Amino acid sequence: MRNFVEFARRSDEQHVTSKLAVEWASHQCGPATWSSRLSTVRSFARHLKVDDPRTEIPPSGIFPPQRRPRPFIYSDEEILDLLATMLELHPASFRRLTYHYFFGLLAATGLRFSEAARLLRDDADLETGMLTIRETKFGKSRLVPLHPSTTAALSRYSTDRDVCPIRRNCKFFFTGDRGRGLNHANPHYSFILWTRKAGLRDPTGTEGPRIHDLRHTFAVRTLLAWYRSGDDIERRLPELSTYLGHTYVRHTYRYLAAHPDLLEQAKLRLDARWEATE
Known part of the structure; x- marks a missing residue:
């Protein structure tokens, strides 16, 4: 607005x-x-x-309805290649480590780009392995527990980051060479360079996988793990919804249709129920 x-x-x-x-x-x-x-x-x-009757209300139907882009689900190999490439793209800059761990955190937790970029160092409790994500989309705040391996990786990054006094004085967890927080453009540009190098985007194309698809990948993998372990998806889905910071559980349901393996798992569950009632 x-x-x-x-x-x-x-x-x-x-x-x-x-x-x-x-x-x-x-x-x-x-x-x-x-x-x-x-x-x-x-x-x-x-x-x-209400206050200005001369205001015109734009009619609906002028533009076709917005459609969500089909999510791209990254493989383990693609995520590892992404992290390795971040170290190669900026060999003489601290950004090599920042982008490496930044994208690693997105893949490991499903955080939104803005949540990780604005993460404050005081909100990253690496003693307990807990992140505090404050006032993000829809004004929600939440706690995000970390896997021990993720906590260890962020601890390594924070040690390297704080060697430099300028970076040590930055309030943000992820910083650049001059101790400033991340902007929007630079990590995205590095990400696009990786997608082109990995063959996921045409050399001059604008269409391709997005950073946000790391969040989709995290959600899909979590759901697949629950399906394969026999968990009650309906019962556990609110856990994933809370972890991702969704306002409503229905916002999390759309991930169920994001990958063929999820649809197959849902089909197997449904077939088993039908067989049990025959």
């Missing part, structure tokens, strides 16, 4: 109009997001119209 307000201020319109909303929704973004961007303005316009 802040972006829309700035766009509106630069226009000649004195009130929110459908034309203005459509122009903003399709400005500087790909078609995949136009529908959701316009929907955001539509909700805002309904609220604004």
